[in-house]
Structure formats: C-alpha cells, structure tokens
Amino acid sequence: MDQLKQQHGTEQVILVSVAVQMLEDLDAEEFNLLAQSAGANILQHVHASRIKPDAKLFIGSGKAEEIAALVQEYEAELVIFDHALTPAQARNLEQVMHCRVVDRTELILDIFAQRARTYEGKLQVELAQLQHLSSRLIRSRGNLDSQKGGIGLRGPGETVLETDRRLLRIRMGQLKAKIDKVKQTRMQGRIARQKAAVPTVSLVGYTNAGKSTLFNTLAHSNVYAADQLFATLDPTLRRLNWDGIGNLVLADTVGFVRNLSHSLVESFKATLEETVEATLLLHVIDSSSPDMLEQIEAVESVLKEIGADVPVLRVYNKIDVSGEQAKIIYHAPHQPERVYVSAHSGQGLDLLRQAVHELLMGNIQSFDLTLKPAYGKLRNQLYQLNVIQSEQYDEQGNLLLRVMIAPSKLEQLIKQAHLPLQEILGERASLFQKPLEEFEIKD
Numbered sequence: 101m102d103q104l105k106q107q108h109g110t111e112q113v114i115l116v117s118v119a120v121q122m123l124e125d126l127d128a129e130e131f132n133l134l135a136q137s138a139g140a141n142i143l144q145h146v147h148a149s150r151i152k153p154d155a156k157l158f159i160g161s162g163k164a165e166e167i168a169a170l171v172q173e174y175e176a177e178l179v180i181f182d183h184a185l186t187p188a189q190a191r192n193l194e195q196v197m198h199c200r201v202v203d204r205t206e207l208i209l210d211i212f213a214q215r216a217r218t219y220e221g222k223l224q225v226e227l228a229q230l231q232h233l234s235s236r237l238i239r240s241r242g243n244l245d246s247q248k249g250g251i252g253l254r255g256p257g258e259t260v261l262e263t264d265r266r267l268l269r270i271r272m273g274q275l276k277a278k279i280d281k282v283k284q285t286r287m288q289g290r291i292a293r294q295k296a297a298v299p300t301v302s303l304v305g306y307t308n309a310g311k312s313t314l315f316n317t318l319a320h321s322n323v324y325a326a327d328q329l330f331a332t333l334d335p336t337l338r339r340l341n342w343d344g345i346g347n348l349v350l351a352d353t354v355g356f357v358r359n360l361s362h363s364l365v366e367s368f369k370a371t372l373e374e375t376v377e378a379t380l381l382l383h384v385i386d387s388s389s390p391d392m393l394e395q396i397e398a399v400e401s402v403l404k405e406i407g408a409d410v411p412v413l414r415v416y417n418k419i420d421v422s423g424e425q426a427k428i429i430y431h432a433p434h435q436p437e438r439v440y441v442s443a444h445s446g447q448g449l450d451l452l453r454q455a456v457h458e459l460l461m462g463n464i465q466s467f468d469l470t471l472k473p474a475y476g477k478l479r480n481q482l483y484q485l486n487v488i489q490s491e492q493y494d495e496q497g498n499l500l501l502r503v504m505i506a507p508s509k510l511e512q513l514i515k516q517a518h519l520p521l522q523e524i525l526g527e528r529a530s531l532f533q534k535p536l537e538e539f540e541i542k543d
C-alpha cells in the first residue's frame with residue numbers, strides 16, 4: 101500500500117476520523133487510502149472520539165476550532181470527514197473552518213466519478229451524485245470557490261448548485277431513462293448467454309483484493325489493475341474456453357467497501373446485477389490484509405443486500421505475501437469451499453481452475469462412447485473440450501472414444517444434439533434419467 105504514489109495528491113487536505121461509540125468502527129488506514137485514491141495530498145489526519153455525534157458540528161466546538169487552526173496553518177483547501185454528515189453539519193463546519201468540508205459519501209462518489217470508464221458507469225455516477233446533491237441543495241457553498249473543481253466537486257456538482265430542484269429532477273429523469281436503456285441491452289446479452297447455457301463466473305470482493313489482476317491472469321487480457329481503491333468501476337466481461345467446461349464468461353466487477361451507504365448500493369445495483377445473475381461467484385479475498393475478516397463480512401453483507409443467491413467459492417489471494425500454501429479446502433466431496441492462490445506468482449491457479457470445474461461440472465468420470473460416422477459434430481465438441489483420452493475405429497467404421505468428463509456435461513451435449521443416449525453410452529445410459537425437456541430450455 102505504501103507503493104501508492106503521493107504525487108497523485110494535488111489537493112491539500114486534512115482528514116478527520118472520529119471514533120463515535122454509538123457508530124461502527126472505522127478504519128483510519130482505509131480512509132487514508134480512499135482519500136489518496138481521490139487525489140488528496142494529506143497534510144494531517146486528525147483523530148477524535150465522542151460518545152455521540154454533535155447535532156450541530158458532528159464534533160465538539162473545541163475540536164472544530166482546533167481543526168480550523170490547522171487549516172490555516174497548513175493552508176488546507178479541504179477537510180474530509182470519515183462519516184456521513186448532515187447538510188447542516190457540513191455547512192456549520194465550513195463556516196467554522198473557512199474551507200470546504202466533504203463527507204465519506206461525497207469522497208466515494210468523487211472516486212467513482214474519476215474512475216468510471218464506460219457509458220453506463222458514467223451515467224450511474226452522475227445519477228448518484230445528483231441524488232446526493234438534491235438532498236443537500238440548501239447547503240450553499242457561497243464564496244467557497246466552487247468553480248475550481250476538486251474532491252467532491254468533480255462531475256456535475258458545480259453547475260447543479262446554480263440551478264434549481266426542478267432542473268435537477270429533469271436531469272435525473274433523463275439519466276434514469278438512459279440507464280434503463282443500457283440495462284436492457286445488457287439484459288439481452290445475459291439472456292442470450294443463458295440460452296446458450298454459457299456459465300458466467302463473476303469475480304467479486306473487497307476493493308484492492310486483486311480481482312482485476314486475477315481476471316487478467318485468467319483471461320490473459322490486460323484490464324486496468326492498480327494499487328488504488330476502486331480501480332475498476334464497470335464490469336468487464338471475457339469469454340474463455342476452459343478444458344472440460346467449454347465456453348464460459350468471466351466477469352470482473354467493482355470492488356466493495358465497508359459502510360457503503362444504502363443509496364450508493366442502490367445506485368450501483370445495475371453494475372452488481374451481473375453479480376447476482378452469475379452461475380458462480382469467486383469471492384476474491386486479500387489474505388494478506390490485517391482486516392481480512394471484516395472485509396469478508398462487508399462483502400457478504402452487500403451480497404445479501406443485493407439478493408445474490410449464487411454458489412460462492414472463496415478465493416484467498418496474495419498467498420505470496422500471507423505465506424499460505426496453495427490448496428483447495430472442501431466442505432464435501434467435489435464441493436470446494438476455499439482455494440488459496442496468488443494472482444501475481446501464479447501459485448494455485450491450476451487449483452482454482454480445478455475448483456471452478458468441480459463446482460460447475462460436478463465430478464469427472466470416464467466414459468466409453470460409440471459414435472456413428474454421422475455423429476462427427478459431437479466428436480468435434482468433445483475434442484474442443486479437450487476431454488478425449490483415446491480414440492479408435494471398430495470394423496463398422498464407428499468411432500470408439502474414451503472421454504473424461506462431467507456426466508452432466510456429457511448428457512447435455514448428447515441430448516442437445518438429439519442423439520440416442522443408449523446407442524452411444526450402452527448400459528451407462530441409465531445414469532441419465534432426467535426427461536429431455538429440461539435440457540431443451542437451454543438451447
């Protein structure tokens with residue numbers, strides 16, 4: 101984390117963390133990283149503690165004066181609170197400190213605004229910012245130099261403050277309509293994938309866990325990965341062809357973070373929908389983080405909130421740092437629960453593929469198949485899956501294949517091609533008893 105480049109910081113900032121007994125625990129280190137990710141040059145990090153927030157200033161007036169003095173001494177441009185502030189609190193604090201004050205939500209929105217790269221991501225950020233703004237329109241920034249831009253001011257902020265609620269509502273309506281349209285297109289892609297029975301595997305996890313790095317390694321592609329929080333804002337999809345599984349879609353997603361306010365979760369739901377619709381989730385975990393357990397919990401609670409009811413494989417990443425062994429932990433035969441890997445060094449990636457294979461396909465078995473010359477298409481499919489162990493011809497010109505494959509996959513292929521199970525599999529055809537219709541939906 102210390103690799104984080106300080107020269108990113110252009111805005112002179114003072115951070116404030118208040119340990120409030122009534123509220124949940126804070127992570128000062130993470131707050132620091134978030135601020136740096138937004139481009140802050142951190143001058144001071146002020147810590148305070150209170151039993152409950154002050155209605156007027158959030159902190160006590162003595163503390164506020166103290167920070168005001170620091171603002172003057174360091175010529176700070178901005179004070180960021182690691183909390184949600186009410187519009188009145190933010191306004192009062194700005195009056196005392198004579199500089200801009202933003203809260204945690206505005207900070208995260210600002211990072212989102214800087215990182216969004218696709219059309220949908222940008223629309224979502226703008227909508228979230230406008231929603232946040234509309235709740236604070238009464239807060240006037242007056243002479244506080246709001247034209248310049250900076251943390252909390254990027255995106256639509258400056259113009260919107262000058263307009264009124266009516267215009268804001270119109271703009272938000274337009275954005276929602278556009279987002280709906282993009283969503284529709286995305287849904288069509290998803291339905292097409294489901295029809296083709298292509299499994300989607302989504303990488304989810306806490307920000308900075310290594311999802312994009314793992315995605316790159318697995319997809320041999322070059323998606324932006326950086327030691328910054330929220331490096332990825334939009335899901336990125338790749339079609340892969342894995343031995344024994346065939347085509348699958350791998351999706352990289354936006355990182356989760358603790359205390360993501362409900363409205364933020366709401367506005368990024370479309371991005372997370374890809375997650376909910378996946379066949380399998382790989383929950384990528386930074387096994388070298390001292391906050392690993394809290395991060396796991398934060399991710400799981402968001403998954404619950406967005407209603408993800410999908411099998412999850414926990415991927416403990418960065419074992420090159422945490423010193424763990426590459427391994428798979430099963431909770432039942434052929435049901436992997438965790439796998440330990442390093443996206444950097446490549447340790448355990450074969451185990452990860454194996455675990456994904458087991459979860460998607462069940463156990464692999466050996467089958468002897470007899471294929472008439474007319475069944476060449478099935479042979480091609482098996483060949484592409486790389487599951488053929490040996491092949492030879494009998495006197496009638498039939499192809500005799502020995503394959504290592506998941507029974508469900510084999511059944512699917514034979515039934516989709518409308519070929520006779522009995523003839524191809526002999527006695528072992530009795531293994532498959534499901535009615536044909538169940539498979540026809542998939543094609």
Ligand SMILES: Nc1nc2c(ncn2[C@@H]2O[C@H](COP(=O)(O)OP(=O)(O)OP(=O)(O)O)[C@@H](O)[C@H]2O)c(=O)[nH]1
Pocket residue numbers: 305306307308309310311312313314324325326327328329330331332333353354355356417418419420421441442443444445
């Ligand atoms: N040592 C080590 N570092 C890793 C490993 N995997 C990823 N990293 C580093 O961790 C940092 C974050 O990686 P990313 O892949 O951008 O993380 P992410 O989960 O996609 O983060 P967000 O997109 O912000 O949610 C980068 O500096 C990576 O180089 C690993 O296996 N070992």
Ligand SMILES: [Mg+2]
Pocket residue numbers: 311312313324325330331332353355
């Ligand atoms: Mg990423």
